[in-house]
Amino acid sequence: MIDRAVVVGAGLIGTSIALALREHGVRVGLYDPDPRNLRLACDIGAGEAVDPADAGPPADVAVVAAPPAVVPRALLAAQRAGLAHVYTDAASVKAGVVAEAARIGCDMASYVPGHPMGGREKSGPAAARSDLFLGRSWVLCPTAEAGAKAVAAVTELARMCGGEPVTMAPGAHDRAVALVSHAPHVASSAVAARLAEGEPAALRLSGQGVRDVTRIAGGDPELWTEILKHNPGPVADVLEAMAADLAGAAERLRAEQRGAGDGGIRDILERGRAGRDRIPGKHGEPDRAAARYTELAVVLPDEPGALGRLFAAVGAAGVNIEDVRMDHSPGQPLGLAQLSVLPEAAGPLAASLKEQGWSVHG
Ligand SMILES: NC(=O)C1=CN([C@@H]2O[C@H](COP(=O)(O)OP(=O)(O)OC[C@H]3O[C@@H](n4cnc5c(N)ncnc54)[C@H](O)[C@@H]3O)[C@@H](O)[C@H]2O)C=CC1
Ligand SMILES: O=C(O)C(=O)Cc1ccc(O)cc1
Numbered sequence: 001m002i003d004r005a006v007v008v009g010a011g012l013i014g015t016s017i018a019l020a021l022r023e024h025g026v027r028v029g030l031y032d033p034d035p036r037n038l039r040l041a042c043d044i045g046a047g048e049a050v051d052p053a054d055a056g057p058p059a060d061v062a063v064v065a066a067p068p069a070v071v072p073r074a075l076l077a078a079q080r081a082g083l084a085h086v087y088t089d090a091a092s093v094k095a096g097v098v099a100e101a102a103r104i105g106c107d108m109a110s111y112v113p114g115h116p117m118g119g120r121e122k123s124g125p126a127a128a129r130s131d132l133f134l135g136r137s138w139v140l141c142p143t144a145e146a147g148a149k150a151v152a153a154v155t156e157l158a159r160m161c162g163g164e165p166v167t168m169a170p171g172a173h174d175r176a177v178a179l180v181s182h183a184p185h186v187a188s189s190a191v192a193a194r195l196a197e198g199e200p201a202a203l204r205l206s207g208q209g210v211r212d213v214t215r216i217a218g219g220d221p222e223l224w225t226e227i228l229k230h231n232p233g234p235v236a237d238v239l240e241a242m243a244a245d246l247a248g249a250a251e252r253l254r255a256e257q258r259g260a261g262d263g264g265i266r267d268i269l270e271r272g273r274a275g276r277d278r279i280p281g282k283h284g285e286p287d288r289a290a291a292r293y294t295e296l297a298v299v300l301p302d303e304p305g306a307l308g309r310l311f312a313a314v315g316a317a318g319v320n321i322e323d324v325r326m327d328h329s330p331g332q333p334l335g336l337a338q339l340s341v342l343p344e345a346a347g348p349l350a351a352s353l354k355e356q357g358w359s360v361h362g
């Protein structure tokens with residue numbers, strides 16, 4: 001049973017873990033060397049600030065949710081301060097972090113390396129959410145020295161956050177995330193980097209497709225430089241294969257341009273669709289985080305105060321907005337506000353908004 005936890009690093013991931021644990025009544029202590037992040041995380045209810053030098057009796061588990069390069073030292077400091085009986089981390093790369101932790105003398109019996117596969121392109125506690133890990137894999141990479149009780153506690157922590165624990169060796173983890181996370185991040189950046197040179201007239205045509213493909217390129221370049229530096233070989237392997245596909249596609253299009261094409265460009269499109277179909281969850285299983293709520297799409301005129309009027313109309317209907325997302329093309333006269341509400345509130349809210357003159361869908 002986890003009653004008390006300490007989170008070291010109150011950024012996006014640490015604060016999200018803390019918020020998820022708080023929902024289970026866990027008492028959470030927070031530490032971050034950045035006082036603004038620490039204060040914000042405390043203010044949004046993620047836990048109470050602790051001083052590692054004077055933290056009292058050990059908590060059940062401590063999570064080091066700091067950037068990969070500082071994880072081994074932060075872990076060692078946390079262990080020396082006796083913050084907890086069991087330790088884990090959240091770094092996106094595992095082999096180098098685990099090797100460095102062992103090299104500098106961390107206690108590997110109480111440390112179970114971890115990586116929650118939920119995240120977003122924003123940093124810091126302001127972007128944290130308690131449902132960030134709901135339905136996501138949560139990789140555990142216990143070393144041979146890890147104690148059974150430590151593995152059980154970290155497994156429980158992952159489950160309490162809504163994650164699905166998966167055990168892997170560090171090297172296998174790093175190769176897997178190169179394919180599904182790290183190389184896709186670089187590819188997204190490469191697409192987005194083209195946009196940096198695009199004409200404003202072209203960028204105005206941006207729709208949801210280019211937003212989907214470039215969303216993760218919005219991630220923090222400092223954090224991602226560290227992640228990629230810790231996983232260079234496996235990421236380069238995937239990028240080289242991607243580069244070969246892109247070069248092949250460009251060659252085929254040049255042939256079309258010369259009038260000598262054979263429609264071979266279809267090959268990458270077919271293989272791309274087949275690859276995408278292999279992503280679990282693309283066959284109709286609902287996204288568990290999204291499935292908590294029902295979404296209503298409301299047409300919104302692109303004019304000052306429109307969103308404020310919509311929120312006031314939802315307030316007048318007595319409904320709480322759980323989440324909101326804007327689907328909108330710049331320069332277009334209308335956008336769509338996607339309101340997430342509790343399923344039982346969706347019907348009455350749709351009726352009330354329609355009565356108040358809003359165009360509601362879904
Ligand atoms: N961003 C994402 O979507 C995901 C990130 N991760 C991993 O989680 C970890 C944290 O990433 P984010 O929360 O996104 O970054 P973030 O930038 O939002 O938060 C990192 C926090 O660590 C703090 N920090 C820096 N040095 C520290 C130290 N020596 N001791 C304690 N805290 C320190 C920073 O002040 C900051 O508050 C990273 O290792 C990252 O690889 C894992 C899954 C998803
Ligand atoms: O933004 C998203 O959708 C992500 O999946 C983010 C992410 C970033 C880094 C990780 O190590 C794991 C997940």
